[in-house]
Amino acid sequence: MERSKQGSLHGPNEKRDAGESAGKGYGTGGGRTRRPGAPAGDSCGSPASPDVETWREERARSVEDNQISLPGLAAAYTTILRGLGEDPQRQGLLKTPWRAATAMQFFTKGYQEEIIDILNDAIFDEDHDEMVIVKDIDMFSMCEHHLVPIFGRVHIGYLPNKRVLGLSKLARIVEVYSRRLQVQERLTKQIAVAITEALQPAGVGVVIEATHMCMVMRGVQKMNSKTVTSTMLGVFREDPKTRDEFLTLIRS
Amino acid sequence: MESIHASEVKAICKGKMVTKHLNEVNEVCMQKGEFGREDKGHKESEDVVRLSVIAKSYAGILKELGEDVDRQGLLRTPLRAAKAMQFFTKGYRETTDDILNDAIFDENHDEMVIVKNIDMFSLCEHHLVPFFGKVHLAYLPNKRVVGLSKLARIVEIYSRRLQVQERLTKQIATAISEALEPAGVAVVIEAIHMCMVMRGVQKMNSKTVTSVMLGEFQENPKTREEFLILTKN
Numbered sequence: 001m002e003r004s005k006q007g008s009l010h011g012p013n014e015k016r017d018a019g020e021s022a023g024k025g026y027g028t029g030g031g032r033t034r035r036p037g038a039p040a041g042d043s044c045g046s047p048a049s050p051d052v053e054t055w056r057e058e059r060a061r062s063v064e065d066n067q068i069s070l071p072g073l074a075a076a077y078t079t080i081l082r083g084l085g086e087d088p089q090r091q092g093l094l095k096t097p098w099r100a101a102t103a104m105q106f107f108t109k110g111y112q113e114e115i116i117d118i119l120n121d122a123i124f125d126e127d128h129d130e131m132v133i134v135k136d137i138d139m140f141s142m143c144e145h146h147l148v149p150i151f152g153r154v155h156i157g158y159l160p161n162k163r164v165l166g167l168s169k170l171a172r173i174v175e176v177y178s179r180r181l182q183v184q185e186r187l188t189k190q191i192a193v194a195i196t197e198a199l200q201p202a203g204v205g206v207v208i209e210a211t212h213m214c215m216v217m218r219g220v221q222k223m224n225s226k227t228v229t230s231t232m233l234g235v236f237r238e239d240p241k242t243r244d245e246f247l248t249l250i251r252s
Numbered sequence: 253m254e255s256i257h258a259s260e261v262k263a264i265c266k267g268k269m270v271t272k273h274l275n276e277v278n279e280v281c282m283q284k285g286e287f288g289r290e291d292k293g294h295k296e297s298e299d300v301v302r303l304s305v306i307a308k309s310y311a312g313i314l315k316e317l318g319e320d321v322d323r324q325g326l327l328r329t330p331l332r333a334a335k336a337m338q339f340f341t342k343g344y345r346e347t348t349d350d351i352l353n354d355a356i357f358d359e360n361h362d363e364m365v366i367v368k369n370i371d372m373f374s375l376c377e378h379h380l381v382p383f384f385g386k387v388h389l390a391y392l393p394n395k396r397v398v399g400l401s402k403l404a405r406i407v408e409i410y411s412r413r414l415q416v417q418e419r420l421t422k423q424i425a426t427a428i429s430e431a432l433e434p435a436g437v438a439v440v441i442e443a444i445h446m447c448m449v450m451r452g453v454q455k456m457n458s459k460t461v462t463s464v465m466l467g468e469f470q471e472n473p474k475t476r477e478e479f480l481i482l483t484k485n
Binding site: 073084106108111213 | 309325328341344447
């Protein structure tokens, strides 16, 4: 995800509106985003393409940042309410700017979380090399084009290479990347890349089936349309039978 | 920056206050097209100004959330989001009289007419997050019937606003009641609130059901029961 033109970490003292680059610095940069033992800035061996930032290079928005930006967000929402012709002073809307601002910060809380923290060292050596699938993971995201919800289900499968991941961590990886302003294609790829970087498995498959409110509530207004995207890495990409097994098992 | 207060443009729909039965609600209807052409042009340019104000606010929101507003995916997002939000609140600019389009017919019919499974999309006025679901409505004509699609259009007018599900249900029932003066009106809405599903308590499968029964539907349990059975999926 192109959050910044530069991939380097920002120090904790850098102000958010420093302005010298297009990127924004946040309070908790530091070295915490690097996986222990991994060389700094190394992405040569990873399957990440240049436009998908590896989670080694992520910076986090902090809780303090949220508190600082809340009044600005609330003021913006007040202006929006007036611009729509509503009366921000009527009882139902009095606290709406604050609620909407807090809600929007929650919907983008993925920016506050780092994969390294999510994984929580829940990677275990296990002599298992058969497919592991976690399916029907509820996913809620925000369309970055219209700021309107996207929701659906994520199905993840991977072939461990003697290392397995705590199952809930797969769902947590989905949460980190989905709670952002997203495009479904990118979200799918980011989840797959994160699992690959964390576990180095023989292969990863991610399928997302989602409903986009921007298509349902407005625009073309197709109520029943769903968008399906998938990313297949490693054996899932190279071996059709493995891919078939995965796709069959998530459908059942 | 313009400061437009909705209370300053409280509308009167052909002499009848639609808020007659909803004293506690400060409803906003935009003034019906009794303006001349020059006023229509003035309204359009006003809309353009409002659009740019809303877009500017969205650009500010993106920055405050920590995003990079210059990246390719977000370049036109403020404008798109502003237009989307205007679409989601287009109900403020429509009135029942506009959409009924005189599609009220004298018909010697006094049995229940039901239109069910009307898809409804609205915005929670507390969190500005969508809620959506289905509306089932029925009325007992008093020799006057309305074009069926007009019932769905009435749902659209009131749902495309910042709403509370209870109020939405009542507004739809009241609008049908005032337009047709039928023997009874019933409206049931079953909706999912993204503010409960995507955030807060995060209950994925919860649905909220509200209903308003007027006239015969309120007084006669059998009539009400017939409606509820016929709309049960």
